[in-house]
Amino acid sequence: MTADHAVTIVNGEEIDRWNITQPNPNYRDLSGCRYEDELYATDTMTCDSQGTFIHCNATAHLDAIPQINDYCVQGGICTVTGSTIIDYSQNSSSVEDRCAYTLFSNSSVHIVAVFKERRRKDVMFLDRVFIELLDYDDVIQLGPGVKVLVNNTYVDINGVSEEHEGLDLHQDQTGITVTIYQSNYNITVFFNGDTAQILLTHSWMLASEFLLIITFVLPNLQSSSLVTSSKEQSSTDVERGITEHSDSLCFNSSMTLSDVKSFNFGFDGCETQYSEPADDSINCTTVTEHCQVLNGSYFADCHAVVDPEPYIAACNYTLCHYPDVDGLRCEFLEAYAHACSLKQNHTVDNWRTEANCPAPRAFCNDTQCVDHEFCADGINGQIMCFCRAIFASDFRSNDTLGDPAVCMDATVSLTLVGCLLEEKGIRYTDLHLNDDSCRGHRDMDHMVTFGINQLNSCGTVVTANDSVVVYKNTITGLNTSEPVADFPEFQLNFSCYHKQPEIQILSFKIRDNSVFQQVESELWNYTLKIKAYMDTRHMQPVLLDTEIKLNQRVWVHLISEGLDENLVSLVTTSCWATNTSLPYEGPRYDLITDGCANPVEPSVNVMGNGVGVSNSFSFNMFHFTGGSYEVYLHCQVELCPNQNVACQPICGGPAKRRRRRSAGSKYVDESTALISMSWTN
Numbered sequence: 001m002t003a004d005h006a007v008t009i010v011n012g013e014e015i016d017r018w019n020i021t022q023p024n025p026n027y028r029d030l031s032g033c034r035y036e037d038e039l040y041a042t043d044t045m046t047c048d049s050q051g052t053f054i055h056c057n058a059t060a061h062l063d064a065i066p067q068i069n070d071y072c073v074q075g076g077i078c079t080v081t082g083s084t085i086i087d088y089s090q091n092s093s094s095v096e097d098r099c100a101y102t103l104f105s106n107s108s109v110h111i112v113a114v115f116k117e118r119r120r121k122d123v124m125f126l127d128r129v130f131i132e133l134l135d136y137d138d139v140i141q142l143g144p145g146v147k148v149l150v151n152n153t154y155v156d157i158n159g160v161s162e163e164h165e166g167l168d169l170h171q172d173q174t175g176i177t178v179t180i181y182q183s184n185y186n187i188t189v190f191f192n193g194d195t196a197q198i199l200l201t202h203s204w205m206l207a208s209e210f211l212l213i214i215t216f217v218l219p220n221l222q223s224s225s226l227v228t229s230s231k232e233q234s235s236t237d238v239e240r241g242i243t244e245h246s247d248s249l250c251f252n253s254s255m256t257l258s259d260v261k262s263f264n265f266g267f268d269g270c271e272t273q274y275s276e277p278a279d280d281s282i283n284c285t286t287v288t289e290h291c292q293v294l295n296g297s298y299f300a301d302c303h304a305v306v307d308p309e310p311y312i313a314a315c316n317y318t319l320c321h322y323p324d325v326d327g328l329r330c331e332f333l334e335a336y337a338h339a340c341s342l343k344q345n346h347t348v349d350n351w352r353t354e355a356n357c358p359a360p361r362a363f364c365n366d367t368q369c370v371d372h373e374f375c376a377d378g379i380n381g382q383i384m385c386f387c388r389a390i391f392a393s394d395f396r397s398n399d400t401l402g403d404p405a406v407c408m409d410a411t412v413s414l415t416l417v418g419c420l421l422e423e424k425g426i427r428y429t430d431l432h433l434n435d436d437s438c439r440g441h442r443d444m445d446h447m448v449t450f451g452i453n454q455l456n457s458c459g460t461v462v463t464a465n466d467s468v469v470v471y472k473n474t475i476t477g478l479n480t481s482e483p484v485a486d487f488p489e490f491q492l493n494f495s496c497y498h499k500q501p502e503i504q505i506l507s508f509k510i511r512d513n514s515v516f517q518q519v520e521s522e523l524w525n526y527t528l529k530i531k532a533y534m535d536t537r538h539m540q541p542v543l544l545d546t547e548i549k550l551n552q553r554v555w556v557h558l559i560s561e562g563l564d565e566n567l568v569s570l571v572t573t574s575c576w577a578t579n580t581s582l583p584y585e586g587p588r589y590d591l592i593t594d595g596c597a598n599p600v601e602p603s604v605n606v607m608g609n610g611v612g613v614s615n616s617f618s619f620n621m622f623h624f625t626g627g628s629y630e631v632y633l634h635c636q637v638e639l640c641p642n643q644n645v646a647c648q649p650i651c652g653g654p655a656k657r658r659r660r661r662s663a664g665s666k667y668v669d670e671s672t673a674l675i676s677m678s679w680t681n
Helices: 235-243 284-295 297-302 309-319 328-344 351-355 389-397 418-423
Strands: 005-010 013-019 032-035 038-041 044-047 052-056 062-066 077-081 084-086 092-094 100-105 109-117 124-133 138-142 148-150 162-164 167-172 175-181 185-191 195-202 373-377 383-387 406-408 411-417 447-452 461-464 468-477 490-499 505-509 527-533 553-561 568-578 588-593 605-607 614-620 632-641
Touching: 032 052, 032 062, 038 044, 038 052, 077 100, 077 124, 077 309, 077 328, 084 309, 092 309, 100 195, 109 185, 124 175, 124 185, 124 195, 138 175, 185 328, 195 328, 284 297, 284 309, 284 328, 284 351, 297 328, 297 351, 309 328, 328 351, 383 389, 383 418, 389 418, 406 490, 411 418, 411 468, 411 490, 418 447, 447 468, 461 632, 553 568, 553 632, 568 614, 588 614
Parallel strands: none
Antiparallel strands: 005 013, 032 038, 044 052, 052 062, 077 084, 077 195, 084 092, 100 109, 109 124, 124 138, 138 148, 162 167, 167 175, 175 185, 185 195, 373 383, 406 411, 411 447, 461 468, 468 490, 505 632, 527 553, 553 614, 568 588, 568 632, 605 614
16 A cells, blocks of 8 residues: 555455545445455456356345356357257257247347248248347348348448447448447347347446445545445346346247247248158258368367357258258358357358358348248359249149139239249240230239230130130240240240120110210120211211101211220121010011111111221111101120121121121120110101
């Protein structure tokens, strides 16, 4: 002790030193704790060299807790690779479903891993990692692939560090690194697309300053005072920090998974597990030999700081059940090498040459797949999106590329699964229907839809018989996975069938209420109009007050709107008059039969019948005898598929019968409507 400071020494070791600046007397408390021959002052919280948490409280009571909390896992590493979680104590377990599980949790940070299947339904892989910053209400998503989303918005880091609230983001060719700053330690999360590693590093050695009260009598100091300094963190706070991590897999991988399931990032039914037959192509003996590389000399320097056995077990488990594709044979070796470098800042050299593994790289960087896809090495080594096994199971079992064609009204749509196309080396942009201008549209879920409607038939071939109408088209395109000379085109034929409806009637009577009205068909969704005119050019419509004299000529025009004239033609098959509104009751006078003018009525003239989507006819006005002066005109129409079929009635010859190239090649609409006009003389 000197005049200005004092030193406490126990067994030759300096325990404390403080300045004496106050008048006499001064007090310091020399009580403390001893553990494993080491001395600790009161109100001390620290970690010893063996990773044991030491707490010597204010009354010199000692708590020594070996390796159960993050404070004493200095440089501790938790690794998630494949379906395996290797915790800070180097114990491991595997996930067998598609749920989300908590890896790390404290009062300000939650880290959650989500697992999904790839090529097989029964083997899971780490798909993405969520980091919740509770103090900022932020959610950071890493993956799938190597993507960063902050609150569902993509962040382009561009290879440099970017500061965000409470953390730093960094991305390079090996993956993404997120550093989260805590009061007593930092959390570093590394993610490369298929492996995540969580590193804890201390930013402190002692959790608090401590209070000593020692009594000294110095000759020249007259007054006395109590020298104290307050703790920055109470022991209760630290103890809470120890226990709040217990419900997380990185601290105890053997926990019951239901206890650490995250419902915020999972989905209902994720617990369902699947089974598949074993893959006969897998040689587990060869796999085991490969995984044992981790016990080899190249990794010898790492064995003392990172146990290779859980990584070897993860490697064996996965590659004995899953084919050796997508870089898996190197994934577990890379995870171990990276854990070693994080643990002791040591780079393992030359092991990639022995194991035939490439330089580290972030897997599937810059490739964006959707939820039912996963990123992997595709044809010719390029990165592409494959269908997940569970999603694609039904399509593959039925040997299809999508759902059946949807046939509704006069429209047809066919949706193909984008990832199934990619797996066959087919670019959706190369595909088209019979009409080359009709291309597929890919939506945000990577589904490719081709559509046909009544305004654009896209080269659809339409045939009909007495019972059905058949629409046929073909999706055609290049198959880039094979030599063009041998496989010049990809072709997918599809068809739709519509039942032939009953023959329908369209009727009108003149000079009553209205001249015409529109009728919409539920099946074809088109409009059919009928209107009477006083001239052959259809310039003078018959109005409500138009006087029509006996034997005066009237032109009737039937018009359809919303039909593709390249697909169908409008055919007026028959028209007749009655003296009542009921088409099949009372006296009947035929004007058109079998699409042709009634041969016994010379005033009737039919024009453009079956040529397009409208036609007309004319006749001389008449009336029925027998006291009724009302005349109702009824017309029967058909829609005729006009591809490879002659829809125009051929009139003439002794019988003046209509003939068609294909008998029964017709289609008629199923809606009934009345358009009425009446007159009297």
